[in-house]
Amino acid sequence: MTEPDTIEPLDLRFSQAELADRRESIVEFIQTSVDDAGADRAVLGLSGGIDSTTTATLAVEALGADALHALVLPGEVSDPEHMSDAERVATELGVEYDVVEINPFVDLLLDTFGEVEGDYRAVGNARARTRAVINYLVANHEDGLVIGTGNRTEAMVGYFTKFGDGAVDVNPLGNLYKQHVRQLARSLGVAEELVTKTPTAGLWAGQTDEEELGIDYDTLDAILALHVDGPLSATATSRAIEVDEETVERIGDLVRASQHKRTPPATPPRS
Ligand SMILES: Nc1ncnc2c1ncn2[C@@H]1O[C@H](COP(=O)(O)OP(=O)(O)OC[C@H]2O[C@@H]([n+]3cccc(C(=O)O)c3)[C@H](O)[C@@H]2O)[C@@H](O)[C@H]1O
Numbered sequence: 001m002t003e004p005d006t007i008e009p010l011d012l013r014f015s016q017a018e019l020a021d022r023r024e025s026i027v028e029f030i031q032t033s034v035d036d037a038g039a040d041r042a043v044l045g046l047s048g049g050i051d052s053t054t055t056a057t058l059a060v061e062a063l064g065a066d067a068l069h070a071l072v073l074p075g076e077v078s079d080p081e082h083m084s085d086a087e088r089v090a091t092e093l094g095v096e097y098d099v100v101e102i103n104p105f106v107d108l109l110l111d112t113f114g115e116v117e118g119d120y121r122a123v124g125n126a127r128a129r130t131r132a133v134i135n136y137l138v139a140n141h142e143d144g145l146v147i148g149t150g151n152r153t154e155a156m157v158g159y160f161t162k163f164g165d166g167a168v169d170v171n172p173l174g175n176l177y178k179q180h181v182r183q184l185a186r187s188l189g190v191a192e193e194l195v196t197k198t199p200t201a202g203l204w205a206g207q208t209d210e211e212e213l214g215i216d217y218d219t220l221d222a223i224l225a226l227h228v229d230g231p232l233s234a235t236a237t238s239r240a241i242e243v244d245e246e247t248v249e250r251i252g253d254l255v256r257a258s259q260h261k262r263t264p265p266a267t268p269p270r271s
């Protein structure tokens with residue numbers, strides 16, 4: 001286990017005792033969610049990334065390998081190495097998994113709406129929503145819950161596709177910042193190359209989260225913890241972690257603008 005000595009600009013990692021508590025409560029949460037829903041099993045998309053690897057590992061701890069069905073869903077722009085990492089994770093965890101190519105579904109959309117071709121955001125989000133359709137097909141058929149992999153960092157800035165990878169029944173990692181996910185993954189024995197792999201949504205060629213967001217995850221975690229979830233003003237946050245105030249304000253704007261993704265669809269008042 002190769003943990004860095006410290007994390008800049010703000011080390012938010014848990015103590016070993018806190019981490020053990022979090023792990024226990026997440027495992028219990030998965031068990032209770034499936035039990036309370038009267039479900040038999042759980043379905044989860046595996047991408048070869050750290051969020052889905054960690055979630056799958058905890059889901060197996062909670063439910064047993066026999067109760068998890070993993071779906072590896074490559075698309076035209078998926079990195080084949082990530083897909084083989086996903087298959088390796090499923091095999092090592094001993095869970096049933098299917099590999100389903102999403103290209104035919106997405107191609108059908110592009111054949112029908114030719115003008116969308118080249119709109120990488122619209123097409124990328126359609127890839128994420130196609131995966132959601134497949135996850136729910138299997139969940140319906142097997143009386144399963146769809147287990148989400150979203151963490152607090154991406155949820156807060158709306159860095160997910162509405163009704164795409166955001167279309168899930170529960171989010172076990174939803175209260176963890178990205179650096180917590182890495183810490184938890186290491187403690188679970190997830191391979192270091194998966195922990196340190198560059199995070200990518202894999203929605204278009206060459207996409208990386210940090211490049212698209214324009215900020216690295218450790219700085220983003222710090223701004224969320226101090227300013228958005230915490231009491232510090234933008235100015236005080238900027239002083240505390242030596243990030244310019246515009247960046248802190250920009251993150252605050254992303255949180256406000258993505259509120260619609262974290263709440264049920266709005267309706268007009270009843271009277
Ligand atoms: N104020 C408002 N109230 C109600 N609805 C509102 C709205 N503003 C937009 N909308 C709706 O929301 C839509 C935009 O949301 P959405 O379709 O999600 O699209 P959008 O947020 O533009 O794109 C998704 C973002 O998440 C990233 N992503 C996606 C999937 C996975 C990951 C990852 O980390 O793995 C990251 C992706 O790279 C991209 O940056 C609009 O087209 C509109 O329909």
Ligand SMILES: Nc1ncnc2c1ncn2[C@@H]1O[C@H](COP(=O)(O)OP(=O)(O)OP(=O)(O)O)[C@@H](O)[C@H]1O
Pocket residue numbers: 044045046047048049050051052053071072073074075078131149154165198199200201202209
């Ligand atoms: N090719 C894929 N096959 C199956 N599921 C996928 C695929 N790509 C994305 N997903 C699902 O969408 C989720 C969101 O992607 P996201 O990139 O945020 O997480 P990750 O890939 O697990 O980790 P990282 O953020 O480090 O890349 C994934 O965790 C996974 O459940």
Ligand SMILES: [Mg+2]
Pocket residue numbers: 047049050199200201202
């Ligand atoms: Mg990813």
